[in-house]
Amino acid sequence: MLTVGIILCYLLGLSLLLAVGRKYTLAEVVGYSFILGMGLETFFLFFLDVIGVQYSQGVLIALNVFFIVAICGANYKNLVTLKDDYKKPDLSLKNINFVAVFLFCLIAYLFYAITVKNLFWPPTEHDTIGSFDKLGRIMASEGKLKISLFQYNLEGAGGLYPPLYHGSFAYVYIFGAEMPKIITTLFFVSLLTTFYSALRNFVGSSGAMLATFILMLTPELFSHAALSLGNLPTTACISAGALATITWLHKRDTKYFWLGAIGMALVIWIRSDTIVFTAAALLLVGIDFLKTKDWKKTIIYGAIALAPFIIWNLYLKLKIGAAQAGKFDLGIGYNSERMGVVSAYVKSFLFGGQHGAVDGGQLFGLVFVLFFLLVLVNLVSIYKLGAKEILTGSMNTLLFFFVSFALYFAVFYFINEKVQNAPISSLMESSFKRGMFFFVPLAVFYIAASPASAWAFGKLENFRTAK
């Protein structure tokens, strides 16, 4: 039954994907179908809880079939013409990119290896035992989102998180899974495929595959592909939403507008503190509004992206009876000691240094160092490529990265140590460290798609194809 549940999830996502656009690459279909599908499945679980219907395989299958048929029915005219859009790929020798095939083989092997590890061992990490897996298991057994443990404050910290992550655990448990770690693997596939497909809009397949390889192998991120913690799935949602938004602003293809808006909605349907990314996306869309004056799209984007945040906070307040208040201490103002501690950790994460128990080079390898190097290279190449090319070509990615990073920095700078029951150094070494994942796809995207790197990849492609 687990296979049925996963297939239904993909089909549900695919039907929504085809409703918002027509032409997709295989990587886009694989990546977005799961993210959108699981997003919708957890919305189903949420609304079933709100209306008091107990979860069961039957209810979920009926809901899935109904919505797949309804979405496909409404999109019938587009679907019947779909087959005309797809052409058989040309597999002649000169159309095979052997460099990309080589990198794909490396990615496939490493993916296989980490997946074998992931699916073999049950979840044992403290946070998943104390919260996510416990919530998922008990949600499936009690058939509701507000499980009995809330009564005794035994739900764990994740109980206040929006339900996309632990809801996806509950979903696979309802369909008979013994362990929920297939979810980690599926989110990892989605992260890699949506990232690759977004990058393909800007660079050739050799460059996109190399960047995907670098993203995948980011040491700390790669290790999480064998764990059941929420950081990797959150990264997958942020990557899908942010890169679709950036692609829409650049290419003006409407399907990316919808994928960006829905993706950013899922970003705050998986964690509330990731609203810093939604804020950065809204800033980009707001700046775009000043240029296009398209108020309709701006409002739709904002409404979709923010809706889960409002819905979840209402649920917390009205049903759970807990509000996420007091988490921050804005009263500290400018505190040089706090600023010193937070900055020292940030410096070690970004530039590969060592501070406390953090070794930035070991955790994130070359990613952030290359990112800042490319920022410099692009600034220098203004002389060669022109200021307009450099500034318009990558400004949205840079703006998204730096705005969300500044807000994320502020979240930790103002965090209330007493409420968190941990000193700031410990929070920086655990929570902040894992939150750094969220910036990795954006950084690698810039590394590969910035004007200077696109120019270099273009040269490489010319050499490879003997043009």
Place this chain on the structure above:
Amino acid sequence: MAKQQPKQPVQQQKKKEANISSADSGAFTYLWRNAAIIAVLGVLFLVIFKVNEGPGKMQDLYAEYGQLRQSNGSQQRMNEIADEFKVLQADTGFLKESLRKYTRGYYWAIHDMAGKSVEQIKEIEAKIESGQMKPLTREDKLAYKVGVYPLIKYLNENTPKDAVILLPPGDSLLSNTSKWNFVYDPEWMEYFIYPRLCLATGRESEHGDLAKRITHVLIVQGRGYDKLKYDVPVDQRPSEAVMPIDHPPVPNQTKP
């Protein structure tokens, strides 16, 4: 015109041959250029791997040395390890160290996270196939990864599903040792004992309703007997047990 007619097929034939030969040479150029880029990438990956192999090996040697020392193993092997360690330790240099700083994480990801894990899992699977080991269940795997799991299993086997368990205090005696994992943390323990409920020692006042319903006390390292409403003779106190709070346990209770 008439004279030229027979020449046309020959010319076409030559043109075709020329096209084929140019296509062949084009395909060859295409292939070698692709191969050249792959070779450059391969060499780059190999250099990164080789540069980090030494420090990676040092970790393995360190672990082996520790094991030999604990088990009073072969002194000759320990000397060999010490010598090899010295050689690897001396293998430094500005370029190597700079490269290692940003690439050792990749070595760890590929070699330790991916490679070693697959190796370990394949070994287990081979043992299962050859009958040396029984197939592992989720419980077996949990017991392998979570040190305190046998005690938790014992707790589940000896308490009813509606039990409310008082956990041991999370002071330094328990929290500073990995042996007990998070046995004192009610949010962590609840995962394993659900639908039973639990409560942390010292936090009874936060959950008055639950504190009133405590049915059992989890004894760890001989601590918790003071919470029982009856006396257990000192010489009959096991260091690990789960005891009913109101009355002595029934005699057929299993041992942890």
